Amino acid sequence: MELVFKRPECLIDIPFHFCPGCHHGIAHRLVAEAIDYFRIREKTIGVASVGCSVFMYDYFNIDVLEAPHGRASAVASGVKRARKDRIVFTYQGDGDLAAIGIAESIHTANRGEKITIIFANNGIYGMTGGQMAPTTLLGQKTSTSPYGRDFTYDGYPIRMAEMLATLEGSAFVARVAVNNPANLMKAKRAIRKAFQMQIEEIGFSFVEVLLACPTNWGMTALEANKRVGEEMIPYFPLGILKERKMADSL
Amino acid sequence: MEPHSEKILVKGNEAIAMAAIDSGCLLYFGYPITPQNDIPEYLSKHLPPLGGEFIQAESEIASINLLLGASATGARAMTSSSSPGISLMQEGISYLAGSELPGLIVNISRSGPGLGGISPSQGDYFQATRGGGHGDYRTIVLAPSSIQEMYDLTCLAFDLADKYRNPAVILGDALIGQMKEPLVRRSGAKINLPPKEWALTGADGRKPNRLKSLYLEEGELSEQNWKLHQKYERMKKEEVRFESVCTEDAKLVLVAFGSMARVSKTSVELAREEGLKVGLFRPITLFPFPEKPLYDLSKRVTRFLTLELNTGQMLEDVKLSVARDAQVYFYGRPPGSLPSPEEVLEEIKKYYQ
Numbered sequence: 001m002e003l004v005f006k007r008p009e010c011l012i013d014i015p016f017h018f019c020p021g022c023h024h025g026i027a028h029r030l031v032a033e034a035i036d037y038f039r040i041r042e043k044t045i046g047v048a049s050v051g052c053s054v055f056m057y058d059y060f061n062i063d064v065l066e067a068p069h070g071r072a073s074a075v076a077s078g079v080k081r082a083r084k085d086r087i088v089f090t091y092q093g094d095g096d097l098a099a100i101g102i103a104e105s106i107h108t109a110n111r112g113e114k115i116t117i118i119f120a121n122n123g124i125y126g127m128t129g130g131q132m133a134p135t136t137l138l139g140q141k142t143s144t145s146p147y148g149r150d151f152t153y154d155g156y157p158i159r160m161a162e163m164l165a166t167l168e169g170s171a172f173v174a175r176v177a178v179n180n181p182a183n184l185m186k187a188k189r190a191i192r193k194a195f196q197m198q199i200e201e202i203g204f205s206f207v208e209v210l211l212a213c214p215t216n217w218g219m220t221a222l223e224a225n226k227r228v229g230e231e232m233i234p235y236f237p238l239g240i241l242k243e244r245k246m247a248d249s250l
Numbered sequence: 251m252e253p254h255s256e257k258i259l260v261k262g263n264e265a266i267a268m269a270a271i272d273s274g275c276l277l278y279f280g281y282p283i284t285p286q287n288d289i290p291e292y293l294s295k296h297l298p299p300l301g302g303e304f305i306q307a308e309s310e311i312a313s314i315n316l317l318l319g320a321s322a323t324g325a326r327a328m329t330s331s332s333s334p335g336i337s338l339m340q341e342g343i344s345y346l347a348g349s350e351l352p353g354l355i356v357n358i359s360r361s362g363p364g365l366g367g368i369s370p371s372q373g374d375y376f377q378a379t380r381g382g383g384h385g386d387y388r389t390i391v392l393a394p395s396s397i398q399e400m401y402d403l404t405c406l407a408f409d410l411a412d413k414y415r416n417p418a419v420i421l422g423d424a425l426i427g428q429m430k431e432p433l434v435r436r437s438g439a440k441i442n443l444p445p446k447e448w449a450l451t452g453a454d455g456r457k458p459n460r461l462k463s464l465y466l467e468e469g470e471l472s473e474q475n476w477k478l479h480q481k482y483e484r485m486k487k488e489e490v491r492f493e494s495v496c497t498e499d500a501k502l503v504l505v506a507f508g509s510m511a512r513v514s515k516t517s518v519e520l521a522r523e524e525g526l527k528v529g530l531f532r533p534i535t536l537f538p539f540p541e542k543p544l545y546d547l548s549k550r551v552t553r554f555l556t557l558e559l560n561t562g563q564m565l566e567d568v569k570l571s572v573a574r575d576a577q578v579y580f581y582g583r584p585p586g587s588l589p590s591p592e593e594v595l596e597e598i599k600k601y602y603q
Contacts, residue, residue, distance in 0.1 A: 042454035047319070048462075057460045063450040065322045066462035068345050071315035074307070078319025079450065081303040082277055082327065086452055104315070107308040 008032035021221020023211035051093035070101025073108035112169035130216030171203025263288035269404035276302030279316035286358035310335035314342030324449030330356035344383030348463030352411035361585030371585035375563035397431035425509035500529030517594035548572035
């Protein structure tokens with residue numbers, strides 16, 4: 001019988017440490033599938049960020065470098081500039097990419113670095129125990145916004161994909177979710193496309209993935225999954241925001 | 251490029267940039283700050299034609315992390331800045347040390363604290379020699395005091411950083427950064443990089459490499475800290491460099507590094523002209539500090555005068571190094587102006603007897 005579903009070659013056969021119902025594992029798998037699809041495992045270098053995503057090196061069967069909090073895109077740019085023949089990607093959470101590392105995120109995109117960023121947006125700080133993130137929704141209660149996020153104190157949730165899409169330097173920008181099979185298939189295609197943009201040297205690619213964090217949202221896995229569709233997607237609309245067809249030329 | 255040995259007249263900052271190219275460092279990342287801008291300006295012009303990469307980053311934080319990424323591939327890479335920018339880089343330097351990655355950080359220091367000023371200062375001695383960032387680590391610190399040394403020590407810094415898989419720092423200031431002197435380059439010399447089996451190049455035909463500084467398992471981090479410690483101990487044994495001037499018969503020895511050592515050297519000549527038996531001990535490696543040579547010297551000489559462009563930092567290392575009965579005096583000149591050799595001579599006379 002033909003084997004139609006198996007573990008991607010570039011994922012190591014150990015259980016994820018992620019909480020039950022967490023979407024990180026799905027997003028990891030989609031990245032792994034894209035790397036397998038293009039047969040680039042042996043020439044791919046991953047950059048892990050700080051947060052729940054830091055253990056990437058335990059799961060991916062590829063070379064991995066750990067970056068300081070927020071600096072993954074700068075680190076990845078350094079790797080890529082030194083080895084232009086390699087495929088380089090980061091996997092960063094919302095605190096890492098949109099708070100402490102927002103300057104690096106913007107300037108990496110603006111320089112059109114030929115890297116791929118997978119942005120895991122679950123609207124909360126997972127690793128540190130559920131504090132408010134730059135992408136926490138208005139009214140959302142977290143351990144540091146116990147009365148609910150109030151824009152008069154905390155500002156508004158940042159839409160990173162929209163922001164980076166405005167930059168001339170970005171080539172591919174998409175926002176996806178993995179909360180149902182239809183969205184998951186779109187997410188898979190977007191992540192694959194992001195790697196393709198890098199392989200074809202078209203430019204900087206960025207995929208924001210909306211993820212559920214049941215533990216820190218104080219929900220069951222099912223409730224959290226449902227919340228992605230009912231609360232996150234309305235504020236963070238899905239879709240391909242930008243897709244350049246060819247590389248910039250001077 | 252043909253090896254050549256003619257003398258050229260260049261600024262200290264330019265000498266560093268030339269040394270980087272001659273050492274096979276074709277990756278530079280930095281952010282503008284006075285008084286070191288000649289380095290990025292020179293490299294922005296000369297790296298691209300050589301197939302190198304120059305990035306003017308959005309900050310010193312980005313610069314040091316670009317360096318971290320580039321270095322992880324096994325390539326030689328550098329950044330340069332000045333004091334406040336170097337402060338911003340400390341987190342990244344700590345990660346370089348923790349992940350055991352080489353890399354060159356040039357600090358053509360300004361004066362502080364805060365925005366301070368741009369005049370020559372040695373106020374970053376503690377920051378440079380005590381690690382600078384969080385955690386228990388050290389960087390290799392080299393302190394040039396001439397333009398030729400700016401070049402030579404930059405070449406050495408790349409070699410030592412690779413040898414020990416540890417970041418190396420060049421600690422200079424505006425005086426030797428901006429001053430011009432004759433320089434002999436050794437361009438075209440063969441560059442032998444040590445094998446870097448740890449480098450991230452893609453796991454092709456081998457197990458994946460990981461470069462990280464997070465250690466959460468019981469005992470792991472402790473072991474890593476001891477491993478780093480042993481590396482620093484080996485540096486202390488093998489890499490100490492210093493210069494002694496007229497110390498053989500000296501009754502008083504000046505201890506100074508970098509630009510302050512230049513002034514001190516002239517003062518030693520003035521003192522000798524007056525028949526005063528004065529010498530100079532100049533640490534070239536600030537870490538590893540030349541503890542033992544200074545201790546050995548202190549068995550013959552009992553009076554030392556430490557001179558620094560700050561209120562007393564290397565002074566602590568001098569006191570820790572010398573024999574117990576040695577007298578260590580201090581002349582500090584916080585940033586703003588440089589002492590003249592004659593002023594230093596007056597200080598010498600205070601402590602000579």
